[in-house]
Amino acid sequence: MAETTRTGLPRGFRSAEQGWPELHRIPHPPRRVPLLGDVLGVDRRRPVQDSVRLGRELGPVFRRRAFGKEFVFVWGAPLVADLADESRFAKHVGLGVANLRPVAGDGLFTAYNDEPNWQLAHDVLAPGFSRDAMEGYHAMMLAVADRLTGHWDRQAAAGRAVDVPGDMTKLTLETIARTGFGHDFGSFERERPHPFVTAMVGTLTYAQRLNSVPGPLAPLLLRSAARRNAADMACLNHTVDDLVAARRRSGGSGGGDLLDRMLETAHPRTGERLSAENVRKQVITFLVAGHETTSGALSFALYYLARHPEIAARARAEVDRVWGTTPRPGYDQVAKLRHVRRVLDESLRLWPTAPAFAREARQDTVLAGEHPMRRGAWALVLTPMLHRDPDVWGEDAERFDPDRFDPAAIRSRPPHTFKPFGTGVRACIGRQFALHEATLVLGLLLRRYDLRPDPGYRLTVTERLTLMPDGLRLHLNPRPAHGEPTALDATRNAPGSTARCPAHPTAD
Known part of the structure; x- marks a missing residue:
């Protein structure tokens, strides 16, 4: 039986017309x-980018209908600022997020309010994301980054x-696994992705596919996909159960x-502890969300740095000045690295890897003084369009x-015009962790390599609820100026070496 809200309506499936008295005023x-x-008219492989296209055509608030349900999309800055008012609006768990509940249950990302x-x-x-805790994770982040640079040197x-999205996924998975859970997936020693990653991609893809078929027909139309999804969920659960069992032993x-906190820490006021089932859901949530979005952010940032050598040179000069040798x-x-952080933020502006978040009305209200909403009505904030609003970011957005x-x-x-991590009390709890990790890694890579793009590559963005550049590969020219020998240096200096010189950088 479907879970229901306190109003008695199915959770995550309230159609927009039930809460928008003047829906006819919103274009479609x-x-x-x-x-x-x-x-x-929907591009089912790229629904976010398809909605961005429609947003440009239809304006800052628009609607789409699918299988009898109407969905309202919002991207205009004044509208989003109003939706960010925590006294009137709250997080809404719907669309693809609700489809992840069989995997993540009432974990931090997928829990209902x-x-x-x-x-x-x-x-x-x-407290696991306090400054003191973050400083404690720093050495482990460096250790995982060493494994990445060793692989890239070779x-x-x-x-x-190098396969940028693949290697960034390995990096961020190992970082959250080691810092949060004391676990090593051995990602850089594998020829193929760890089964956990394969299962994770499968569950995210399946959750998105569920949005493209009528609910009652999903068991028929997605029968084989549902079987694969069940196997993927079993793999995620088994991996996490083994990880937790090892810690208990x-x-x-x-x-x-984080795992110690989940298992041993009681709530400071109530004395409650997380149940074993909830611990499993929280670990899955952190392993998936804690690496998937950060790997996308790093991949997009490296794409832009490779395509804009003048910006990369400025960022590299900052790294050399601030870090020295x-x-x-x-x-600290x-x-x-303030300019490096700006590179990361600008990448997240153009391609926020978590590309949307939904907000629902806590009571009857009027959105931005124009659109009446009844309690429980919700809208989906289309973050890539919010971040391209010409009234905020200019005509060159x-x-x-x-x-x-x-x-x-x-x-x-x-x-409220830059929202790559959501908004309000339900915004991403690990955002400072992700920003520190990504800034550190970009600094290390800039100091160590000149990045050269494939001249024939054109950015293609793949969607699996999150966004990732598809097929991005970069060529590397190692820089010895940071004071550490690279694998290429060793090859060059070896007796009888015939290693060829790297090609000169090509113009963008």
């Missing part, structure tokens, strides 16, 4: 088909391009990491320009 695509609605485990887990785990020495040897930058040195995040430029913009 032309040439609708009875029952199917706008489905025939009235489920008690969300607040319990948030309060227990929030690829460069052999004259091979060790008697808690994580030094106070120290081989292992300290925790990462925050001093498609241009990559990290100086948009200069402090003076930030102060000149209205609030």
Whole structure:
């Protein structure tokens, strides 16, 4: 039986017309088909990018109908700012997020607002993202980054391009697994992705596919996909159960990491602890969300750095100036990479790897003084379009320009116009972890390599609820200036070496 809200309606499936009294005022695509609605015009492989296209045509608030359900999309800055008002709106768990509940249950990302485990887990785990905790993770982040650069050194020495999305996925999975759960997936020692990654991609893809078929027909139309999804979920559960069991056998040897907190920490006021089932859901949530979005952010940033050598040179000069020749930058040195952080923020502006979030009305209200909404009505914020609103970002909003995040430029913009991590109390709990990790890694890679794109590559974005550049490969020219020998240096210096010189960088 479907889970229901306190209003008695199915969770995550409230159609928009039930809560939008003047829905007719919101534009929709032309040439609708009875029952199917706008489905025939949907790019089912790229629904987010398809919605971005429609947003440009239809304006800052629009709607789409699919199989009898109407969905309202919002991207105009004043509308999003109103939806960010926590006194009137809350997180809505719907669409693809609700489809992940069989995997992540009442984990932090997929919990409904009235489920008690969300607040319990948030309060227990929030100290795990304090400054002191973050400083403790820094050395492990560096250790995982060493494994990445070792792999990239070997690829460069052999004259091979690197698989950016694949390697960023390995990096971020190992980082969250080691810092949060004391686990090593051995990603860089594998020829193929770890089965956990394969299963994760499968569950995310299946969750997105569920949005493209009528609910009652899903068991028939997606029968084989559902069987694969069940196997993928079993793999995720088995992997996490083994990880938790190993920690329990060790008697808690994580030094106070996230898993120790989940297993041993009671709520500071109520004394409650997370149940075994909820621990499993939280670990899956952190392993999936804690690496999938960060790997996408790093991949897009590296794409833009390779395509804009003048911006990469400026960022590299900052790294050389701030870090000098120290081989292992300290925790506080990462925050001093202000231009590198702007590169990351600008990449997240153009391609927020979590590309949407939904908000529902806590009570009857009027959105931005124009659109009446009844309690429980919801809208989906289309973040890539919010981040391209020409009234906020200018007519050149498609241009990559990290100086948009200069402090003076930030102060000149209205609030709630940059939302790569969601909004409000349900915003991503690990955002500072992700930003520190990504800034550190970009600094290390810039210092170590010149990045060269494949001249024939054109950015293609793949969607599996999150966004990722598809097929991105980069060529590397190692830079010895950071003071550490690379694998290519060793090859060059070996007796009788015939290693060829890397090609000169090509123009963008």
